[in-house]
Amino acid sequence: MGELSAADRILAAIRAIPRGQVAGYGEVARRAGLPGRARMVARLLSENPDPRLPWHRVLRSDGHIAFPEGSKGRAEQTRRLRAEGVWVENGRVRGIKAAATIDEQIWGMPPD
DNA sequence: CGCATGACGAAAT
DNA sequence: AATTTCGCCATGC
Numbered sequence: 447m448g449e450l451s452a453a454d455r456i457l458a459a460i461r462a463i464p465r466g467q468v469a470g471y472g473e474v475a476r477r478a479g480l481p482g483r484a485r486m487v488a489r490l491l492s493e494n495p496d497p498r499l500p501w502h503r504v505l506r507s508d509g510h511i512a513f514p515e516g517s518k519g520r521a522e523q524t525r526r527l528r529a530e531g532v533w534v535e536n537g538r539v540r541g542i543k544a545a546a547t548i549d550e551q552i553w554g555m556p557p558d
Numbered sequence: 559c560g561c562a563t564g565a566c567g568a569a570a571t
Numbered sequence: 572a573a574t575t576t577c578g579c580c581a582t583g584c
Binding site for chain 2: 470471472475482483484485486487488489490491492501504505506507508511512513519523
């Protein structure tokens, strides 16, 4: 039977992040069965050609967007996340821990 | 093989 | 809480 490559498992883990939610690079790596390989996740994303991949849902472990301030990527990622109802402020996603508020559980989206 | 690079992480400061 | 330091992993030269 065909074994999935590490890259395929990482991509699958990224695609598995639900809309409106986020995950850290290292977190994605662990979910793909590759603990300690956050940088591999980052490398794959940097070279990913698939526009369908929800790359914007992947952040640093501290909730920060990896792209530098003022960069196009930072702006685009912020835009995409907000479009899914994620609260982003100063290149930082809030609610990493308290991700599930009552409203999110009921409406699948944080309150206005 | 050694060294630099990078969409990283955890701990120390 | 923000930065710096150091560790890790995959690649490319």
